[in-house]
Amino acid sequence: MARLAENQYGKSRVRLLKVIKNGAQHEVREWTVGVYLRGDFERHFVTGDNAGMMATDTMKNTVYSVAKESSALTMEDYALDLARLLSERNPQVGHVHVTVEEKMWIRIKAQGERHDSAFIQRGPDVATADLSYTPAKAGADAVAVVASGVKGLVILKTSRSAFSGFKRDRWTTLPETADRLFGTEATIAWVYSEPKEDYAAVRARLMDTLLTTFAGHDSLSVQQTLFQMAEDALAVEPGISEITLAMPNRHNNLVDLSRFGQENANEIFVPTDEPHGQIQARVVR
């Protein structure tokens, strides 16, 4: 006899671009939204009865509609507006999970001036927001947990990175080094203590702190630098309760030029995507 344990359904990869106009001065937001619901849906799965079910197509329409209605300038505030509307109108929903990714558009510099209404996309990093929303029920208030972050942050340091003193056994061939490249494509997310921050300002301060620590740290390992970045982030930003960093070690392998009669004093490397180290941690206060 089969029994439904957990289930969820929703709509993924709903893309929208919003143009915000202050006269001739435009801003653009490009968001990719995901909405995932949990709740009292068992009969939909077990019997095929669709009564009361919000179609995922309706969720998609709601994503666009709220984008128009909402005055939110950040995706975190937008996600809150979206989750509230979806759960108010659908009492069968017990939990709403909203994810948003934002592609970065910056103004084109045309002859030294930032243009009013022309933009160039910048990446590869995208900003992320993640909302876990439990609607008010039976006297209990609604609970919103907001996390913000960044994905695909590709950074590299060419000095102040060592790796030595690790365990050596039959399968260890990696030489110890006092000077290596340290490259990563980081995914970082921080959780707010309260869902009422100035999300854009916190993001700017945290990104500045994270990049400054990455650049300046005398690294003995990816692990140590990751933890130092987390520690500095928590120190600079009292409004966040925790931060999670995943920092794959994207290896740049030194080319053996001695085979061609040349030296290679940490000058010529082969960048690789795979295999890669994968180091991650959640750091709390």
Added chain:
Amino acid sequence: MARLAENQYGKSRVRLLKVIKNGAQHEVREWTVGVYLRGDFERHFVTGDNAGMMATDTMKNTVYSVAKESSALTMEDYALDLARLLSERNPQVGHVHVTVEEKMWIRIKAQGERHDSAFIQRGPDVATADLSYTPAKAGADAVAVVASGVKGLVILKTSRSAFSGFKRDRWTTLPETADRLFGTEATIAWVYSEPKEDYAAVRARLMDTLLTTFAGHDSLSVQQTLFQMAEDALAVEPGISEITLAMPNRHNNLVDLSRFGQENANEIFVPTDEPHGQIQARVVR
């Protein structure tokens, strides 16, 4: 004051291809392996002390070495051999997570005969294995939880799929239909009750059952078909304790040909990748 909550590290995307030779008759296995460790690693993060740490490069070497030594013909058995060796040699490791993906290579049919040593890759689906391994410690036996599955299984049915009776509100524009296309790129994984199955035989039987149910089911919704597939899988295979299916609804949108004076009796569709519905559930006994 910052404090490490969870952490893990490991090596991702270690690719290997093994040629198994029975005389002139060859077989190939192409596996992409990930190894992730948890354990007593806090000082590596906090102080930069690397003493006793297995480098991720050493893990990579071990992946290759075990591939040679092991007689495993399935990735599930290989993963068990790998986790055992890694944990035996590294007592600081408290948990090993191994993931493997297998690309499917089948024999080329050359003039009607399956060739001994020439192969063609088949996909887009890849087979998956996932091992959670807790080494024996202080009298307690080792615990191995093995899951197998498939990823990227792109399937489509052009009849016996309806969707109607769902909730209609201000944001609902989707028409009801008694006849639609039902396409998905499924991700499926099942968990074995005991880690000692004939993994290849179970996989073959389950894939046959899952595809048969998908094809034959009179579908009232993705949810209902998903649950029926799970139910039939659990019924056919007593050695598995649960199954999880994620079935994104990859929409094929009917083209409005009436604008050109043509009918479209469910003949011409636009296949899309985004946005897509996302339906998933875990089903247990």
Added chain:
Amino acid sequence: MARLAENQYGKSRVRLLKVIKNGAQHEVREWTVGVYLRGDFERHFVTGDNAGMMATDTMKNTVYSVAKESSALTMEDYALDLARLLSERNPQVGHVHVTVEEKMWIRIKAQGERHDSAFIQRGPDVATADLSYTPAKAGADAVAVVASGVKGLVILKTSRSAFSGFKRDRWTTLPETADRLFGTEATIAWVYSEPKEDYAAVRARLMDTLLTTFAGHDSLSVQQTLFQMAEDALAVEPGISEITLAMPNRHNNLVDLSRFGQENANEIFVPTDEPHGQIQARVVR
């Protein structure tokens, strides 16, 4: 003073899925179509005058409309129908280039039987068609050049492949070998002498010949095997005038297991995507 040299415009990545119904027995075709026009378009570029210009949105609509109207079962025949309609209705068009890629859908085998209306996608190779169409003009007949092919054909042979005798200089480190893996992701296209073939039958015969030669050839180099495949294709199929093959050498690098005290008699390899050799040739009669 700037002057327009060549120009073209069109619509790319127009996806369509056609369901062909013979009672309960369905077939599906999934095509991604590109349409590119050349002709008398200079004033559109130079002055911004759009008079007489077919919008690319109109091309997209035509792609769908012809898919409905046309009785073509192959993408080659469909492409001809599409090019004819586009050029008849738009005399300003001097040349139509149509590209089509077909994803392979095969029937799901449900309890041993091929199902009527349920399908599984197979790849990674996709079938391709390419039509160069010059409409009739001033007494001259229309000219249609049809090419068919395959893209992303991932094949591998584990025996009968050597590579030795090549030039050695200061930068040569590759050892000679009498026994290596030979893997490629081939792109192949053949041109028909006349645009009136049974395209599906020719495709089936050529794929069989190409794979048979790849499998059985005693290869001294990628170059030699490529040429032999071309030669056999031209021999088996009198209706084609030429064939072009691009066979990147996707290297499987032997792992040095001697560092761990193990032998590696061509058993354990690291498959790589980059860098890769790139060998290509056009072969004619």
Added chain:
Amino acid sequence: MARLAENQYGKSRVRLLKVIKNGAQHEVREWTVGVYLRGDFERHFVTGDNAGMMATDTMKNTVYSVAKESSALTMEDYALDLARLLSERNPQVGHVHVTVEEKMWIRIKAQGERHDSAFIQRGPDVATADLSYTPAKAGADAVAVVASGVKGLVILKTSRSAFSGFKRDRWTTLPETADRLFGTEATIAWVYSEPKEDYAAVRARLMDTLLTTFAGHDSLSVQQTLFQMAEDALAVEPGISEITLAMPNRHNNLVDLSRFGQENANEIFVPTDEPHGQIQARVVR
């Protein structure tokens, strides 16, 4: 009887990262190099005789070796050094084609200062270089044709873009508009009259001109803006002889919010990747 028409072989996707050190001040170049040779190679294909053939593995090694030896700071100058060495040492080579793509790394701003040796990757656009090199032969001098460009330049303008006056027929459903979004992922390449420019300076000036024209142009069509960009580029830079632009029209579709009782005054769009218009031209003096 089969006969070799054209052929070429080479090495693709050779990635390298070069660290250029001026004391503590570092710079990085990340290049992906392709090398493709044409020449007197027929017997390699036809007979399998490899004598005199430069292995593609040797080309790869040469790419790294020249990266070390060469003092070039631009990929254009590097490509010239590479092509000269390859053809000097291999008289059987009749033509060398070198392609290079450069990922952009900029200094991390750490507490307001550009850091000496820490970098962040910027894209999605990559800079490109393309060298066609014919070695000196029988009294004729070597000929080098250098092109530079950019790929994946994702730009968007939210005003000053119209599209109207185009042809309407049975398949035309696109409304005319005086105000639409205009987004593209441009690929642009310019050819130098002589291979001895300050490539970095020309690139900077041309990118500034191209972006300024894109931003400021009162666009009647993609075609017209493309041509204007070309015309302005040729005007600003006497050292280039031609420029080619491919500007796919990546559509942002206006959402019909009237179905939900809302207006949409060009505010909420759905960005799409497919299908897309494809407009391209080569513009000469």
